[in-house]
Amino acid sequence: MLLLPFFDDSDENLNLMSVFTPITEAQLHEFLFRYSLGQLISFSGIEAGTDNSNFFVTTTQGEYVLTLFENLTDRELPFFLNLGDHLKARNCKIAQPMHDKAGDALQVLADKPAVLFEKLAGRHVVVPSQDHCSQMGRAMGEFHTAVQELSIERRNPFGLNWLMAHRQYQHWMETEDHELFNKTLDQLEQLNDMDLPTGIIHADLFHDNALFKDDHLSGVIDWYFACNDYLLLDLAIMINDWCRHGLTFDQNRIDAMIHSYQSKRRLTADERRAMVLMRKLAVCRFWLSRTLAWNDLKDRQLEQVTVKSPNEMKALLKIL
Numbered sequence: 001m002l003l004l005p006f007f008d009d010s011d012e013n014l015n016l017m018s019v020f021t022p023i024t025e026a027q028l029h030e031f032l033f034r035y036s037l038g039q040l041i042s043f044s045g046i047e048a049g050t051d052n053s054n055f056f057v058t059t060t061q062g063e064y065v066l067t068l069f070e071n072l073t074d075r076e077l078p079f080f081l082n083l084g085d086h087l088k089a090r091n092c093k094i095a096q097p098m099h100d101k102a103g104d105a106l107q108v109l110a111d112k113p114a115v116l117f118e119k120l121a122g123r124h125v126v127v128p129s130q131d132h133c134s135q136m137g138r139a140m141g142e143f144h145t146a147v148q149e150l151s152i153e154r155r156n157p158f159g160l161n162w163l164m165a166h167r168q169y170q171h172w173m174e175t176e177d178h179e180l181f182n183k184t185l186d187q188l189e190q191l192n193d194m195d196l197p198t199g200i201i202h203a204d205l206f207h208d209n210a211l212f213k214d215d216h217l218s219g220v221i222d223w224y225f226a227c228n229d230y231l232l233l234d235l236a237i238m239i240n241d242w243c244r245h246g247l248t249f250d251q252n253r254i255d256a257m258i259h260s261y262q263s264k265r266r267l268t269a270d271e272r273r274a275m276v277l278m279r280k281l282a283v284c285r286f287w288l289s290r291t292l293a294w295n296d297l298k299d300r301q302l303e304q305v306t307v308k309s310p311n312e313m314k315a316l317l318k319i320l
């Protein structure tokens, strides 16, 4: 049995440096020859992040973020790049993938798939306000409207079926947690009987995945969990993360987020009925993924990763 430390403040996550693949100035200099973006001035590794190696890159023409993909492959990446191009063409607030002189966004650098993105201004907010939540609701409504024109597809690897499959594999949970998890899965089965709209969702829009400059949203990053699933799941993930202080939800922030979302896409009657269930689905998804990540970290004694607290999600489930 694995006992996980209890954290009630998400700032206390295991947070270590996350540049997995280093690059040299010479490599980057040569890489930039492919683009019409000027000469390299400077670059530096970004310490935040869990999955990829990211670098800020400054050239004589602008500022960019270079991502080397540590897990996603050449075969998987076109989905995310097509999505990025489409959303940018619809004026959605995201970081544009930069295309080289031949029109390609996907490259190879240091033997890893690599993409250069527009650098968005600002930072993520630490304590989201009602106005931040309102801006996020509107942005999400715009994303969900824009993706309806797009026919690409990706199954959600962390959706309801994935959760249900883990009913059998709970040696990593204490008995009390196991009961809470299973009881919630029983409730979630009701989602299969509801007629809920689906489409491409971000699927990970926590407040560290949106950048604000002077309290205005400059854009949403980290689209690598994007997939086809319930549209409502995106709103549920955002409400659970953006609209609370610690373990206390703020109804004003929730109302502001839903209201501005609905200015772009109205929720159906079934979606309004399913909201609490969907928020539980969102919590279980991150409880399980964080727990698996913690176990993996312990088993492999990884040192260069950032893993968020699973127990924060368990505590949230108890108050929903």
Ligand SMILES: Nc1ncnc2c1ncn2[C@@H]1O[C@H](COP(=O)(O)OP(=O)(O)O)[C@@H](O)[C@H]1O
Residues within 6 Å of the ligand: 018, 046, 048, 049, 050, 051, 052, 053, 054, 065, 095, 117, 118, 119, 120, 121, 208, 211, 221, 222, 224
């Ligand atoms: N396009 C961008 N513009 C500005 N900053 C970015 C951009 N993309 C990533 N970042 C910065 O890099 C950090 C890590 O990026 P993220 O996509 O979360 O990495 P990972 O995929 O490894 O989790 C973010 O918290 C943000 O500070």
Ligand SMILES: N[C@@H](CCOP(=O)(O)O)C(=O)O
Residues within 6 Å of the ligand: 049, 050, 051, 204, 206, 209, 222, 286, 289, 290, 308
């Ligand atoms: N948002 C997820 C973890 C994924 O990390 P990210 O840095 O890729 O957003 C969680 O909260 O567990």
